Amino acid sequence: MSATAERSEPVIQLVPSDEERLLREAVSGIASCYGAKYMREKADAGEPPTELWDALAEKGYCGVNLPEEFGGGGLGMTGLAAVQEELALQGTTQLLLVVSPAIAGSILVARGSREQQEEWLPGLARGTTRIAFAVTEPDAGTNTHNIKTRAKQNAEGNWVLKGQKTYISGVEHATHILIVARQELDDGTLGLPLVFIVDVDAAGLTRESIPMALRLPDKQWTLYIDGIEVGDERLVGGTTGGIGTLFDGLNPERIMAAAGSVGAGDRALRQAAEYAREREVWGKPIGTHQGLSHPLAKCKVDIELARVMTQKACALYDAGFKGAGEASNMAKYAAAEACVECVDQAIQVHGGNGIALEYGLTDMWWGARLNKIAPVSREMILNYVAEHSLGLPKSY
Numbered sequence: 001m002s003a004t005a006e007r008s009e010p011v012i013q014l015v016p017s018d019e020e021r022l023l024r025e026a027v028s029g030i031a032s033c034y035g036a037k038y039m040r041e042k043a044d045a046g047e048p049p050t051e052l053w054d055a056l057a058e059k060g061y062c063g064v065n066l067p068e069e070f071g072g073g074g075l076g077m078t079g080l081a082a083v084q085e086e087l088a089l090q091g092t093t094q095l096l097l098v099v100s101p102a103i104a105g106s107i108l109v110a111r112g113s114r115e116q117q118e119e120w121l122p123g124l125a126r127g128t129t130r131i132a133f134a135v136t137e138p139d140a141g142t143n144t145h146n147i148k149t150r151a152k153q154n155a156e157g158n159w160v161l162k163g164q165k166t167y168i169s170g171v172e173h174a175t176h177i178l179i180v181a182r183q184e185l186d187d188g189t190l191g192l193p194l195v196f197i198v199d200v201d202a203a204g205l206t207r208e209s210i211p212m213a214l215r216l217p218d219k220q221w222t223l224y225i226d227g228i229e230v231g232d233e234r235l236v237g238g239t240t241g242g243i244g245t246l247f248d249g250l251n252p253e254r255i256m257a258a259a260g261s262v263g264a265g266d267r268a269l270r271q272a273a274e275y276a277r278e279r280e281v282w283g284k285p286i287g288t289h290q291g292l293s294h295p296l297a298k299c300k301v302d303i304e305l306a307r308v309m310t311q312k313a314c315a316l317y318d319a320g321f322k323g324a325g326e327a328s329n330m331a332k333y334a335a336a337e338a339c340v341e342c343v344d345q346a347i348q349v350h351g352g353n354g355i356a357l358e359y360g361l362t363d364m365w366w367g368a369r370l371n372k373i374a375p376v377s378r379e380m381i382l383n384y385v386a387e388h389s390l391g392l393p394k395s396y
């Protein structure tokens, strides 16, 4: 099912269908051949996870959400979230899956012209076209309405982009970047946001990597945009879509963040339970002590709740329901909180070993912690729920 599929009744598949089960098994099988060790080696070498991406792409798993008519798997966000969850369970979360098929793919499906869909979606579905996503700016941050990157049409009708972006993931592994800019009006003021596809090596674009504690192969970049010129065919959604064009990619982004958090949290929890069953210091497993078993049991409850909320968000999104916004935000919130709790408790259960590199939990920590900040912070989700779900006044 695609983002433009006709509205149908949303169904949460509590027991995976045969199709989903086979998908999960296949992705898990590939990811387990690489595993967390591969991700760490790639991070240490400063290289993107190309081999794993290519192995997934070859089987079509990088575009399972995209419509079948463009070469995708036709499984909607339910399918892509399952892929990300299985990858995270194996310690191999892919940031580009969040930005390329989920954000860029969904925006193109919802807003692209037929020509743009035919040009971009088959490559996205094959995973050979990889589109990073650039909205965040140093002085706008969470407030995307306040971005200052500008786009103006020159005498030839081409768009010229100027500005700066920061914390942009995976540019070194991308072929293109979806850049959000605001239209510069004749009087120099800035109008509606516009969305452009730009070549990663376009003239006028330079980048600088940001040193991060995060131990992931994908790097984070500041982009300096100084006169990138693109034709009108690279403008997605026209000049009137405004923030709506951008927002068409944000629910899929939240769903993918939730799915990654559920998988990573579950991974940490499984490791913690196994350790607590085996480690003995008082003549019986440390998991016997309720000081450890109860927090782990609570983690299990929280991760399962987050998983069901993520399934609900997927079901609503794939059925084309407006309520997908609330569910996607809630899933992202619940999963991020549960994931941090699971990783933190797993570290606690491991005692000193929790901080040793050998056990892999320190590698997971900043990734888990990141989910409370990006792609949307916990505070902005709570703002959304307060305003839209509870009808409380907007505070900002």
Ligand SMILES: Cc1cc2nc3c(=O)[nH]c(=O)nc-3n(C[C@H](O)[C@H](O)[C@H](O)COP(=O)(O)OP(=O)(O)OC[C@H]3O[C@@H](n4cnc5c(N)ncnc54)[C@H](O)[C@@H]3O)c2cc1C
Binding pocket: 099, 133, 134, 135, 136, 140, 141, 142, 143, 166, 167, 168, 169, 170, 214, 220, 370, 373, 374, 375, 376, 377, 378, 379, 380, 383, 396
């Ligand atoms: C590893 C990583 C990868 C990223 N990848 C990308 C990417 O690929 N593309 C991209 O465009 N961006 C990306 N980002 C940026 C990310 O989306 C932002 O960091 C995030 O949206 C928060 O913005 P900020 O860092 O500027 O924080 P700020 O906006 O400065 O916020 C700081 C704090 O203030 C709180 N706050 C702000 N406003 C309010 C309010 N109204 N009410 C209550 N609290 C508020 C926030 O919740 C936060 O806790 C990435 C960031 C990181 C760290």
